[in-house]
Amino acid sequence: MQLIRLAFVLMLALLAAPSRAATSSDYATPLRSAYTLLDQRDYVRAYTAFQRLSGKNPLAQFTLGLFHQNGWGRPVDADAACAWFARAAQGKIPTALHYAGDCLMRTPDAPGHASAALANYLAAADNGHLISLCAAAEFYIRGRYVTKDAAQGVALCARAAQASSPPAMLRLAHYLHDDADVAHDLAGARHWYQLAAEHNVTEARYQLAIMQAQGDGGPAEVETAMRGMETLAGEGYVPAYLPIAVLYAHLPPDEATGAPTADHLAKVYLWASAAKASLPPAAPTAAAAEELITNVLAIMPAAWRPALDARVTTHLAKFAVPRAAAGAPPGV
Numbered sequence: 332m333q334l335i336r337l338a339f340v341l342m343l344a345l346l347a348a349p350s351r352a353a354t355s356s357d358y359a360t361p362l363r364s365a366y367t368l369l370d371q372r373d374y375v376r377a378y379t380a381f382q383r384l385s386g387k388n389p390l391a392q393f394t395l396g397l398f399h400q401n402g403w404g405r406p407v408d409a410d411a412a413c414a415w416f417a418r419a420a421q422g423k424i425p426t427a428l429h430y431a432g433d434c435l436m437r438t439p440d441a442p443g444h445a446s447a448a449l450a451n452y453l454a455a456a457d458n459g460h461l462i463s464l465c466a467a468a469e470f471y472i473r474g475r476y477v478t479k480d481a482a483q484g485v486a487l488c489a490r491a492a493q494a495s496s497p498p499a500m501l502r503l504a505h506y507l508h509d510d511a512d513v514a515h516d517l518a519g520a521r522h523w524y525q526l527a528a529e530h531n532v533t534e535a536r537y538q539l540a541i542m543q544a545q546g547d548g549g550p551a552e553v554e555t556a557m558r559g560m561e562t563l564a565g566e567g568y569v570p571a572y573l574p575i576a577v578l579y580a581h582l583p584p585d586e587a588t589g590a591p592t593a594d595h596l597a598k599v600y601l602w603a604s605a606a607k608a609s610l611p612p613a614a615p616t617a618a619a620a621e622e623l624i625t626n627v628l629a630i631m632p633a634a635w636r637p638a639l640d641a642r643v644t645t646h647l648a649k650f651a652v653p654r655a656a657a658g659a660p661p662g663v
Contacts (some may be wrong), residue, residue, distance in 0.1 A: 358388050361384055386593075397412070414527050417434065451463075452464070461493075462491055481512050485506055539565055543559070561598075573620055575602045580623060580626075596627055597635065
């Protein structure tokens, strides 16, 4: 994320609390010059500017915590970050409340830490940081530090999802899809993956395509799944490479020849090659990619391979996908 966007997001994190809209601008306005320095990556002067205004400004305190958390111009220091987040939480900065909860959960068995963290997550949600409801949900779903009540936990996360929080939609879908402590609801999982995908959440788009291809939680929609999965692969989303290759490999053969169509053969080779190049050699999925490539090469004309290899290389370079298969020939 560009730093200029980060500054905007930080302000939104504060402005998200409707009950505090009148005071939030008061916190942000004095920090404009400090955020300008941060956007310019002048970390030393920016830190000094935020520190100078931190006495009664919880947004400045929160941003100082981010300096220590992210290592902006200084070594990462989780303890210092947590100290600033705790101060900012007292001013009801929503994201600071959440982060302060995370800090308490670094040592959850210390007296009062778990209960205080849960209270922080609920307070963060009350002040507009909706995904904090899903953090609170974990306490009830796992039965950690509270009486286990998975239904209550799911209901908490569902509140955030129903309030149009895309991260909560994704988390809720995960719970319903295959969480060991939650009653599985594949139709519900597919519904929430669909809604999160409509908000362009990449992982939700991926999971939705898998469910559509397999007919989980609803009818099989192979063509829709393929379009979604290939779009993800085309955007450089590495987990989509092997699934789209498999989907192409399992398409019906050409009726006239009984063999895979030329286009399908090429697509299997392209995406399996991209998967093999992007995955650690020891990964089981890398072996599956290698098997697909071997099967395709047994029937694909050898003359096609240089051009297809060049397309794979160009694609991987475009998205700076790391080449995991050390020593592999270009494009493989």
